[in-house]
Amino acid sequence: MTTTPSQVSQPATADSGQARTRLAGLRGSLQQLLAFASLLLIVLFFSLASEHFFTVNNLVSILTAATVTGMLALGTTFVIITGGIDLSIGTGMVLCGVMTGVFLTYWGWPIWAGVIGAVLFGGLIGLINGVNVSILGLPPFIATLAMMLVSAGLSLVIAGTKPIYFPNHPDFANIMNLSIIPGGRFPLGVAIFIVMIVVAAVLLSRTIVGRYAFSIGSNEAATALSGLNVRRWKIIIYTLSGLFVGLAGVLSASRLSSAQPTGGMGLELEAIAAVVIGGTSLQGGKGSIIGTVIGALIMAVLTNGLRIISVPQEWQSVAVGCVILVAVYLDMLRRRRSGS
Template sequence: MSPTSLTTSENGSAAAGSALDAGPARFARLRGSLQQLLAAASLIVIVVFFSFASSHFFTANNLVSILTAATVTGILALGTTFVIITGGIDLSIGTGMVFCGVMAGVFLTYWGWPLWAGVAATVLFGALLGLINGVNVSVLGIPPFIATLGMMLIAAGLSLVISGTKPIYFNDTPEFQDIMNLSIVPGLRFPMGVAIFVVMIVAAALLLSRTIVGRYAFSIGSNEAATALSGVNVRRWKLTIYTLSGLFVGLAGVLSASRLSSAQPTGGMGLELEAIAAVVIGGTSLQGGKGSIVGTVIGALIMATLTNGLRIISVPQEWQSVAVGVVILIAVYLDMLRRRRA
């Protein structure tokens, strides 16, 4: 056989191999898009149902209320999306958010810092909590579930200790509540917090899809051992990703305290489950290696819309909790089915 024929044969084999490799990749992307479409369709069905169930649901003010309710949980979900894609979990984001709100009260009310300095310090304090989680997981080798469960309890306890078990009010900095509540659209109650949420969605989407942070998050979640063998410092990137998630927790703490104009040290429990459920509903796998910011946003809107709709049709609070619990179970079960079929 001539060298030309050999070269042609080798090129043909390489092309065939590339085609075979591209097939599963395209199928995986198609399946991911389908999951997002199904989540979006579920959101539409929920909106249509509650619109027929109550004439008070599909109004401009109520839709803005849904977006406002989705803001804090959604920002928590954005940060934890990165963690879950690596195959990790963060159970401390709810109480961590409350702890950050308490620290905002310390910075602004107790210590009298300027508004910008107190807000920046609160966001960085959230990053510190994430850094500690990252050290526990990536350096000390503690399983993420246990490491973040410990941080959840520590944050809850310290919030009570530092605040003296009492709310901290921002009476000396009334402009603090404008961060979340100030309307930025003339003639419509469109809070600044929602605009901040939109900005964070864009930032998170770019980080996940266009930067090395996103690429390594997917790589670690898909096959951590292979990623380490390829020369990637897995410990360092896990540390980075948990710290990044902490930044989102700190920002959520600012917005939550701003919305209430107070730091409530007894809140936060259960928000981590809602945020994780939003991530899973949006198609991010609890096993890691797969996920998207668009899906997470859809999941957060589903959770906020469901809670808002149940409240509008006068479903008792205890049954609202039951409904949210059922949604979480369904989301995890569907994630298990997806993994089995993958």
């Protein structure tokens, strides 16, 4: 019995495909390992540079700071894996915080309703971004840049350029700041962040949302030809990212015990940098939640450590900008080496 060339080539092709998949997995694991090693080195450096760095109170402060940026990064991980980008997450978070103030202070809603309303409002922002990108065909950079400016303006208009406090809901601050360890200090907001890490990891690795996100980011045209409604799933993914933005807005307002209508710009860059540092490619198709969390911790440790050793604010911005440049450059190197 003779063997045809096609009978030989099919197993060979399958084996080569499996080999490429294993190689990509090894590269992703190596990237996460390198990111984690970088985190340990940064922690070691600041621990030696200042005796005030490696203390319980400061470590809790780092986790608290990483919670807000990390929450934004979790949501935008899905968007970046599809090959998109979302520049509106920073000011969108501020707008969701302002809407929390509107719901609780101006309209007198109970806390649970105000929190749900703010999270859903974040989903609405993401939905609009998804429609602009998928239905109108706007480039993600332009669509979300416009939303960034709209959100920043609406925050000032709705709040009247002044902070909104929560005099009728003093317990609102507990969402972020209440310690869940009796006699210790472990904020509830950090626990919420950990829960959302698990939720995001399950969504990305165990559900069709994650599977389709990777597929769209790897080859959008082939995914569309396979019969998948790419437009609809892009809208779903941007909306999902918006829900994380809404929750980040609630946590930020709770942390400050007020809704601050200013600020937010720059947080999107820190969140995107955290995602890229963790191994997610800006060109789409690759990424992980664990890597994103490591990246968020790196950004939080860097910012906190520079402040601890009394580096001026302007030089802190320079350092963060350099980290973003390095993260993007390393992403480019990864893509070149992988041949994609």
